[in-house]
Amino acid sequence: MAGHDVIVLGLGAMGASTCHQLALRGASVLGLDQFHPPHERGSTHGDTRITRLACGEGAQYTPFAQRSHEIWQSLEEKTGLSL
Numbered sequence: 001m002a003g004h005d006v007i008v009l010g011l012g013a014m015g016a017s018t019c020h021q022l023a024l025r026g027a028s029v030l031g032l033d034q035f036h037p038p039h040e041r042g043s044t045h046g047d048t049r050i051t052r053l054a055c056g057e058g059a060q061y062t063p064f065a066q067r068s069h070e071i072w073q074s075l076e077e078k079t080g081l082s083l
Contacts, residue, residue: 004030012042017071 011033019031055061
């Protein structure tokens with residue numbers, strides 16, 4: 001059985017994006033979730049969601065939010081979908 005460089009538990013927004021970014025960097029990644037994706041039990045599920053560049057947790061998080069917008073745009077370009 002082949003091993004993995006990283007195992008991510010939980011495939012919500014944070015876990016799935018972590019798997020994606022690690023795989024882009026060449027890591028062998030296994031993502032596990034208690035429910036079969038996609039499912040409607042995640043905290044970010046729904047038709048309308050927004051992201052903000054101002055983060056109440058602290059200014060150090062702003063670059064992460066900015067980078068997430070770049071990643072979303074890249075995914076839209078690669079898939080031809082409006083995410």
